[in-house]
Amino acid sequence: MEIVIAFLFVFFVLFGFDRLMLWLESRGHVNWRRTKRRSLTAEPTAGLDSLLADSSRESRRP
Known part of the structure; x- marks a missing residue:
């Protein structure tokens, strides 16, 4: 009987966590579950070299 109570407790904790999420x-x-993942190919990208080159030019100005 104790194992049944333990399983029920785990079930309700997981169910509550799911509802909270x-x-x-x-x-x-x-x-969590209902939002689909974004396509990474559709996201804008920036090259690391271009980001570093722009910031280094600005910092060298007198």
């Missing part, structure tokens, strides 16, 4: 997702804080 879905609530946070609806507020925009996390991506």
Whole structure:
């Protein structure tokens, strides 16, 4: 009987955690289950060399 109570406790804790994460997702804080992943190929990219080159030019100005 104790094992059944332990499984029920684990089930309710996981269920509560899932509901909490879905609530946070609806507020925009996390991506949990219902938000699909963003395509990384659609994201804008910037080369590291160009970022470093721009910042080094600005710092050398008198």
